[in-house]
Amino acid sequence: MKQPLSIYIHIPFCVKKCLYCDFPSFAGCENIYDDYVSALCSEISDNASVFSDCEIKTIFIGGGTPTVLSCKNIGKIMDSIIEKYNVSNDAEITSEANPETVDFKKLSEMRSMYINRLSMGVQAWQDRLLKKLGRIHTRETFVANFNEARRAGFKNINCDLMFSLPSQTMDDWEETLENVLKLKPEHISAYSLIIEDGTPFKKMFDEGCLNPIDDDIDRKMYYLCKEMLSDKGYKQYEISNFAKPGFECRHNCVYWQTQEYVGFGLAAHSYFNGKRFHNTLDMKKYIEAKGSFNKLHEDIEILSEKEKIEEFMFMGLRMNRGIEKEEFKNRFNFEIDDIYKNELCKLKEEKLINENNGRIFLTEYGMDVSNYVFEEFIK
Numbered sequence: 602m603k604q605p606l607s608i609y610i611h612i613p614f615c616v617k618k619c620l621y622c623d624f625p626s627f628a629g630c631e632n633i634y635d636d637y638v639s640a641l642c643s644e645i646s647d648n649a650s651v652f653s654d655c656e657i658k659t660i661f662i663g664g665g666t667p668t669v670l671s672c673k674n675i676g677k678i679m680d681s682i683i684e685k686y687n688v689s690n691d692a693e694i695t696s697e698a699n700p701e702t703v704d705f706k707k708l709s710e711m712r713s714m715y716i717n718r719l720s721m722g723v724q725a726w727q728d729r730l731l732k733k734l735g736r737i738h739t740r741e742t743f744v745a746n747f748n749e750a751r752r753a754g755f756k757n758i759n760c761d762l763m764f765s766l767p768s769q770t771m772d773d774w775e776e777t778l779e780n781v782l783k784l785k786p787e788h789i790s791a792y793s794l795i796i797e798d799g800t801p802f803k804k805m806f807d808e809g810c811l812n813p814i815d816d817d818i819d820r821k822m823y824y825l826c827k828e829m830l831s832d833k834g835y836k837q838y839e840i841s842n843f844a845k846p847g848f849e850c851r852h853n854c855v856y857w858q859t860q861e862y863v864g865f866g867l868a869a870h871s872y873f874n875g876k877r878f879h880n881t882l883d884m885k886k887y888i889e890a891k892g893s894f895n896k897l898h899e900d901i902e903i904l905s906e907k908e909k910i911e912e913f914m915f916m917g918l919r920m921n922r923g924i925e926k927e928e929f930k931n932r933f934n935f936e937i938d939d940i941y942k943n944e945l946c947k948l949k950e951e952k953l954i955n956e957n958n959g960r961i962f963l964t965e966y967g968m969d970v971s972n973y974v975f976e977e978f979i980k
């Protein structure tokens with residue numbers, strides 16, 4: 602049987618940087634799109650033999666904004682995978698999309714390239730909030746292109762939303778959820794804004810020009826989201842992710858279940874053959890390497906058994922299904938209690954985790970303070 606594997610493709614370009622974003626992506630680089638795609642396709646094609654024993658179960662084209670690329674370039678990337686890799690017939694193939702960078706023609710062509718899932722960066726319904734975030738799209742373009750995506754044949758669409766935005770009220774958040782729900786996407790991600798170091802938001806925060814939402818309101822927004830989504834038949838399957846039955850993001854589940862994946866493109870991360878590494882963050886170096894793994898891979902780390910166990914715990918507990926004691930034993934040849942008996946007892950007493958049918962999972966309160974819970978498993 603072939604080894605299941607997921608592929609992540611990083612497109613490090615955006616039309617304009619959003620003010621809160623710390624992802625490796627750059628604006629104003631249109632002149633290097635072709636060179637980048639050429640280096641990326643070499644990286645994918647020239648190293649295909651390394652993965653000849655693998656069956657590709659999911660592909661995720663993320664960024665950045667993959668849809669800044671022309672259909673021709675997106676097609677080249679997809680061809681380089683489809684031609685050289687054993688892609689499973691029922692593979693989930695996702696592309697992220699900024700609503701402002703797509704139209705019916707592009708969406709139809711993407712659909713014809715085997716891309717069967719679209720992840721749209723929506724964030725908020727109110728144009729005033731979108732503007733504050735530095736987003737390039739408006740509510741109108743989002744709605745129009747969501748409908749165009751349906752017309753182009755996308756039957757699996759995710760909408761990314763954000764809450765706890767500066768000056769966002771509960772009414773704004775409710776309006777965002779209400780209107781996005783009317784469009785009936787199959788999947789919704791809802792993340793609380795985090796002010797990351799090195800971003801314009803951080804600078805504004807340090808200068809006192811940006812007032813973060815207080816923790817109580819943040820939690821109220823989260824609970825409102827859980828309630829409204831549950832009422833409409835979305836099942837929460839991870840701290841920040843909700844899906845109609847059968848539409849959970851298979852690619853992201855690979856990360857949370859600490860299964861293997863390979864990342865292609867600038868700064869892309871991989872976990873393969875027990876090793877974690879990432880590609881260079883230097884664009885010039887990336888393009889000049891023309892796909893040579895030797896020149897690209899940095900910070901190669903062979904995970905110890907202890908690190909694998911810790912990751913299995915804190916990644917697995919992000920999911921509502923939690924972790925299975927049996928799977929723990931199968932993977933690590935230890936009973937979970939041999940290693941974490943005290944921690945599990947303490948967290949149960951604190952009502953942060955629960956156990957049922959051989960599964961350990963976060964309680965609702967545990968989800969609110971998940972970082973505290975995860976730290977308990979890092980020794």
Ligand code: SF4
Pocket residue numbers: 614615617618619622623624626664665666699722
């Ligand atoms: S579109 Fe996404 S990747 Fe690009 S700057 Fe905005 S948040 Fe970052």
